[in-house]
Amino acid sequence: MTVLLKGGIVATFTKGSNEPSVYPADILVQDSVITQIGINIDAGSDVEVIDCEGKWVTPGMIDTHRFLQSRLTAAEVRIGQLAGCLDALHSGVTTLLDHFHAATTPEHAHASLEATIQSGARVIWCPARQSGPTQLFPSVEYGNEEDTCKWQMESLAEWGSKNGGKLTPDGRVTLGLAYDIIETGPISAHQAALQHARENNVSIITAHVVKGPRITTWRDAGLLGPDVVFSHCNCLYDRTDPDDEMWEAMKDNECAIASTPIDELGMAHGNPVAIEAVQRGVKCGLGVDCLSVNGGRSHEQIERDGHAGPKCNRHLCADAFRLATLGGAEALNLHDKIGTIEVGKKADIVVFDTDSANLAGIDDPISGITFHATNADVELVMVNGEILKRDGRLTKVPWGPVAQELKQKAREVRERFPREELEKLWHQWYEAFGAPKL
Template structure:
């Protein structure tokens, strides 16, 4: 299909500039690619013209860390600390979800992202407890139409929590997970959908379990089998140096959170240097990092130190699926801490803000694409790039009267203002409604499955489990 987005106001970074470009232009999309950008582009009879007069046209936003399937638990975990999440969710609840619940959570989570103008996701899928669960997640991802680096986790669930944690299925689980990894990786070089929208990654959080040699072998095996991204959680511990000392860091590594890097004032700090020298990336999720006791977010500091960084929504059971909130939180946290330091040192207030709306906008678009090594394909609006774009309704109650799309999107926009979303040249949302997969039937399935999960695992049962664990073991190590 060929589309001409006519008369819009483009807002985008480009690889060659530290400042965003904002200008009026038409955009021609042929098949999956942007082929022309300019004024008064003529439309052939077979081209569908989309009136974007006065509307903002931006790159699709990139989410570098999201647990998509957790949408089936949406709203259930908003008051939890990370330590509670690890016990109630990671160690107990997720292994007890059915493959059908995973499918519905995955599909609705991808659609939630598209609804909010998030066209690309790194999905840290840590509920691959059986081959059926993994395939349910993958097929729902492909069905959604989102661009996803799908990263099934190499781990097994506990078979016993108390009095000690036991992983009785680890050998069996490791065997089928590695076999499936090779199977997925052999399909068209790790392209898991025919159009290449869904590609293979790997989530690997078990680096500190046992001797290092099996982990080195597993990650070498993954790289040999066309895994494009390897991702892992780093919160408070020095896990970065574990990866470095084992020779496992590289441009394909994305560490989520990295709160341990906050306020390390030495410009030659070894962990920051390891990240920069090995061209690793950080996925920062400031909303839940601040609320769940991960620590302070490092997104803005990462950019200042020359480390690739993008934003993410993390758990859809805790946060909304948009990136707008993450942009605002990352920016305002960095501003607030900067102001605090100035005042603590006895100086007069700053003349102006050091960190600008454009910094947050870049994190959400090109910064995320760089983190996933996809900046040659997405993250900007340029000729030759994939047509992953968002059109904002500037007549909306949120945006009317704003003339700068960068500040408007950073501080005023919501998913209600996202009028049209295009991924790989395909329109997946039009006139404010999802089109590739209509939302109504999915919403009904989601409500039913969420109800079933709540009935099997009521909040009181989860709280009892957490209390018993905390009494016996204390908070788990982050």
Template sequence: MSYLLKGGSIATFVDGSSQPKCYTADVLVEDTKITQIAPDIVAGPNVEVIDCQGKWITPGMVDTHRHLFMTVLRGEQGDWLLSEYIVKMTWTIQHALTVDEVRIGQLAGCLDALQCGVTTVLDHFHSATTAEHAEASLAATIQSGARVVWCPARQSGATQLFPTLEYGDEEETFKWQMAKLKEWGTKDNGNLTPDGRVTLGLSYDLMGIGPMSVHQEVINYAREVGCKIITAHAVKQPKIIPFRDGGLLGPDVIFSHCNTLFDHTDPDDEHWAALKDNDVAIASTPVDELGMAHGNPIAFEAVRRGVRCGLGADCTSVNGGDIFTQMRCVLQFVRARRHEHVERNKHTLPQYNNETCADAFRLATLGGAEALNMSNIIGSIEVGKKADIVIFDTDSPNLAGIDDPILGVTFHATNADVELVMVNGEIVKRNGRLTKVLWGPVARELKQRANEVRERFPRDFLEARWNKYYQANGAPMF
């Protein structure tokens, strides 16, 4: 299908510009791409005209760090600390999830993202405990219609927590994961769908465990077989310098969180220098970082230092899957810290806020695309780019009366205002409802599977395990 988006207000950053552009024009979408942006475009044959008068047209938002399958655990973990999460989730629930629980969580997670206007997700998939789990996750991802960098994790699940933590399936898991990585990657140089909408990456959180030679072997192998992205968590434990010393940093690496760098204020700090010198990116997920004791979010500090950075929702079991909340949270956090510094040091009050809505909007769109090395195809409304587009209903109770789309999207919009979503030129949400995959059957199965998980892992059981572990070992670091 071809589409003509008629008369909308376009709000976007564009490559090479530090300021957003807001203007009224028509947008012509042919096949998967934006082919024309101009006033008064005349629709040709076989072009569907979509009336966008008075509506906002923006790029699809880009999520640089999310665990999609964890939507099956939605609403269970909002009060957890990160250490609590590691014991209750990573070392208890994760290895015991069934293939169907992972599949429906993955599909629901993708649809949740699309419902919220998030068209691209880097999926840190850390529940690849068997080949069947991994294939189910991938199939659900492809089915959803979302643009996803699918990054299965090179790790096995914990098979025992007491009396000591054990990974009894590690040897077998290592073999099949490396074989599948080669199978997935070499079919089409890392493209997991013919159109390149879903691509392959690698999640790697084992740095610091075992010899460096093993880490080098795995990561270099992943690059050889076509993995587009190498991603790793970096919260409290040092990960950046070991990656650097192993010669493994590069523009295809994106570290999630990096909260420990918030206190690295030295302009010549070696951690920041390693990121900048090797063109490494950061994924910042401020909502759960602040609530789970990761530390303070560093998105704006990364931008200030010239390090590529985007936003992410992280665990949809902890918080919602929209990026609107992440934008507001990180923007107001950095403003509050700056205001606090001014008052504490009795400096003259500034005339304006240093960080703006436009800065947050950029993190959510073009900044995220840059972090994923995809700004040549997504992240902005420009001719030649893929048609990953969101249309907002400005007659909604949230948006009516607002004339600045950048401010409106950043501070007022919700998923209820997302009227239409397009990915790769295909409409996946129209008139406020998902269209490629109908939500009703997914919701019914999601409820069923979520209840099954809760029945196997009731809250008092998880709490007892956490108490037992904490009394014996204290809080684990990550």
């Protein structure tokens, strides 16, 4: 398939540049790759021409930490996973690092992977190496851990050995691993598990770090590397020592951070570290984590100390735009394939409707996308050269049937877990264990 995006305004970072490039250009896409960028590219008779006159054309956004699912039945996981991927695509997010923590049975894992592939999104699918609790009170027990670990490790080898970790023929979905159990059991077991993962073509290993010294635990066990992405890392905020051991461990081992500022502030994790990571030379991308969590306050230190507000922000909208595109690609070690609009890159492209109510008065695509655009302004989404959203509507997987099934499954979940029962369980959990610490 050959497509010419005609007359758009390209907004992109490129490798080695600290400033975004904004310029008018046509973009020719052949199969899955950008093959030409220029003015007045001549389209042949077999080329589909899409009019992008005056519209903004950007790289697809990259989400380096998102939960698409929770612990539900396999059927509920399937529709939730599909809906989550489609929601991301609808918003112009073309690449996802999915921390899939519901891979507690083969059926759940299969349902999630099937839905992920069906969506058409580019996904590093990271099933979590953990089992579901078989008892919460009076203490948490994991009665199925031995059997769960066995099939998960066997499945990891099966998934990773078929095609070098590619879970789709075109490489759009690849294998990763989520690993949050580093503090449990002997460290030798974790060393063996992660060695097994790396030997079986796992491209990314991701884990949560919020508070505490988990980074040094990984470092001391010899587990860090350029394939490790730690989510959040709020414990690194405002560590003024230039030789801080945790920052040094991240940089020396070429690890990456998935920063999720909105939910980190909303969940009182602490201040986000995305900009500081970039300043310290540590790879960093952005993520949303859980879409149900809203944001918190900014400049809280200034307000608390009673000073006047700042004259301007220290960081620019371009910094956020880079984190969401090229920065995310660097964090996932995919910067040679995605994250920019350049010849030879995969055609993961988003087109914004600049005639919308949100964007019609904005002349700068970088600030417009960062501050004003919503998913309603995303007119076209292309992943790997395939158009998944056109004229503001999802095309590969129509949303209507997905919405109906999602509503039905949601009703079943609410009937199975009434609000009052969930509130009771939460209060019991909190009283017994306090706030969860990651």
